Amino acid sequence: MQNILTGIYAAYNADTDLKAALPGELHFEQAPPNTSMTYAVYNLINARPEYILNAERDEVVYIQFDIYAATSALRLAAYEKLTAVYDDARISATGYTPLILERKNQQLVRDGQQDEIFRAVIDYQGIWKRG
Numbered sequence: 001m002q003n004i005l006t007g008i009y010a011a012y013n014a015d016t017d018l019k020a021a022l023p024g025e026l027h028f029e030q031a032p033p034n035t036s037m038t039y040a041v042y043n044l045i046n047a048r049p050e051y052i053l054n055a056e057r058d059e060v061v062y063i064q065f066d067i068y069a070a071t072s073a074l075r076l077a078a079y080e081k082l083t084a085v086y087d088d089a090r091i092s093a094t095g096y097t098p099l100i101l102e103r104k105n106q107q108l109v110r111d112g113q114q115d116e117i118f119r120a121v122i123d124y125q126g127i128w129k130r131g
Contacts, residue, residue, distance in 0.1 A: 004091070007094075011086065011091050015085050018078075018082060021074075021082075022040050022067075022078055023036060026041070029043055037069055037074070037117075039067075039068055040067045040068070041066045041068075043064045045063065045123070046061075047059060048060050057130045058099070058129050058130065059096065059127070059130060061125070061128070062123065063123070064121065064124075068118075068119055069117070069119075071118060076120075078120070079106075082120075093128055100126065102125050103123070105123040106121065106123070107120070
């Protein structure tokens, strides 16, 4: 599983457009205190093995990205770059053959009351074949 999460980060790290849209970078689970806007966090929501014939196994993984920005325009710019990298991607992961990473849901929200934070939530389901 760690190799899949590493692959998710490597896809971000290899894309200069996405890195430019996220000056506060991409973080796993939680951004450090005082991270500058615009940034994103990714989380492992759920993962399960899927058994098929001959005991071969796929990993079915649900990943959620949250983008945080100071304006709607910055949120949308980061959203477009992030989805360009991850939509229908085949993310490399050591020990796995990538099959697909599909966007399953997205939501644009505003958090806070006075200091508005514009947030995008993007959910993906990925399948990697073991071996």
